[in-house]
């Protein structure tokens with residue numbers, strides 16, 4: 229497992245738990261608003277695997293959980309073994325994923341390795357290639373969400389409300405998804421690093437928190453568990 233970054237202690241990344249967040253490089257998407265562009269395009273650091281393992285061993289009893297984030301963790305060929313190692317230390321485990329690889333999530337569900345999943349739903353289905361890059365398919369994400377729902381796994385769906393997502397788009401997304409147990413709308417922040425060709429959409433004025441709350445209210449009819 230390649231780990232290229234770590235937040236040693238976080239109170240906000242794993243609901244209700246004190247967690248360590250591990251960032252893995254590589255992504256099969258190319259979202260224009262990505263905040264981890266160096267993990268997608270490089271160059272990125274590679275942490276010594278022994279350092280990561282020793283850190284986790286030393287923090288047993290001080291941390292409750294570990295979040296595997298990215299990049300896109302489901303691209304890592306040894307994700308299951310890595311998750312097993314973390315579980316064997318007694319940690320709760322959360323996976324952040326773009327939902328593009330339902331076949332990997334299915335294995336993780338079958339092995340009961342993940343305690344909590346966060347799946348991004350990034351755009352109305354038809355807009356996925358425009359927002360996330362050529363080849364990105366909303367159908368795969370919807371398949372992942374359905375797998376999680378059918379297996380009674382604990383999970384949330386998240387959407388970053390970038391400026392181009394209006395009420396109409398958000399309602400379309402709310403309707404495309406099955407009703408999920410928790411749907412979180414996150415505020416958009418301008419990324420530090422982005423492609424020049426995306427400047428026009430990166431620089432649009434972000435929604436205020438009050439505007440996002442109003443958008444969430446409009447989505448409630450289709451996603452009663454939406455929150456900001």
Ligand code: SF4
Nearest residue numbers: 255257259262299326
């Ligand atoms: S899925 Fe996440 S890591 Fe990958 S490009 Fe999109 S925002 Fe960045």
